Amino acid sequence: MIERAVEIRQATATDASVIALVLLQAFAEYRSSYTDAGFSATTPDAEQVKLRLTEGPVWVALLAGEIVGTVAAVREADSIYVRGMAVLPDSRGHRIGELLLRETEAFAVSQNCARLFLSTTPFLYRAIALYEHHGYQRVTNGEHDLHGTPLFYLEKFIGVASRKES
Numbered sequence: 001m002i003e004r005a006v007e008i009r010q011a012t013a014t015d016a017s018v019i020a021l022v023l024l025q026a027f028a029e030y031r032s033s034y035t036d037a038g039f040s041a042t043t044p045d046a047e048q049v050k051l052r053l054t055e056g057p058v059w060v061a062l063l064a065g066e067i068v069g070t071v072a073a074v075r076e077a078d079s080i081y082v083r084g085m086a087v088l089p090d091s092r093g094h095r096i097g098e099l100l101l102r103e104t105e106a107f108a109v110s111q112n113c114a115r116l117f118l119s120t121t122p123f124l125y126r127a128i129a130l131y132e133h134h135g136y137q138r139v140t141n142g143e144h145d146l147h148g149t150p151l152f153y154l155e156k157f158i159g160v161a162s163r164k165e166s
Contacts, residue, residue: 006096008103011058011070016049018067019060019084023049026069026086033123038149044084052084059103061087061096071100073107080108082118085127097130105158117155121146128154 011019024043031039044052052058052072061069068091072084082104087096108116118136120127136154144151 005063006094006099007062008059008099009062011053011060013050013053015058015060015067016053017046019049019058019070020044020046022060022067022070022088023084023086025088029089030121030123033121033149034146035148037147038121041146057107058084059100061091061100063091063094063096069096069100071104073104075111075113078113079115079117080104080111080113082116085118092126097127098134101130101134105156108158114159115155115157117153119144119146119151119153122150122152131156 020043027034027039027042034042049058056072056074058070058072060067063069069087070084071082071086074081074083082101085097085100087100104116108114116136117139118131120131122128131154134156136156139153139155144153
């Protein structure tokens with residue numbers, strides 16, 4: 001297999017429709033595991049993506065010049081909430097998820113935040129494995145649901161800050 005270079009860059013409003021499509025295509029295979037409202041929240045439309053751009057940085061991953069992945073970050077107090085992480089199924093296997101996670105971690109460091117956290121569903125096994133491989137740990141008191149779809153939280157502490165009880 002020939003390795004192709006992946007580029008990560010910050011998204012702009014002109015990327016919103018492509019980001020929405022990436023989210024939709026990345027989660028389509030899991031559609032039956034979500035409630036209708038949970039799937040809609042996971043796959044925002046272009047206007048909702050534009051709103052996310054005002055709430056914090058959104059990055060896109062490009063492979064051969066095409067957007068194939070995305071992730072967003074929102075600062076919440078002294079933490080960074082990682083959301084909207086997705087990679088197109090045909091583009092998986094190029095370490096794109098890892099590169100996107102590194103981008104959010106670098107952002108957290110630049111914001112002097114020692115904690116990143118995210119929510120996921122228990123049926124996104126590949127994503128959970130990626131997060132755990134990169135140091136995220138499940139928060140035991142973070143059980144929730146996303147409009148009826150099961151949801152839990154993972155967190156990662158970076159830097160020299162000591163771990164606080166979750």
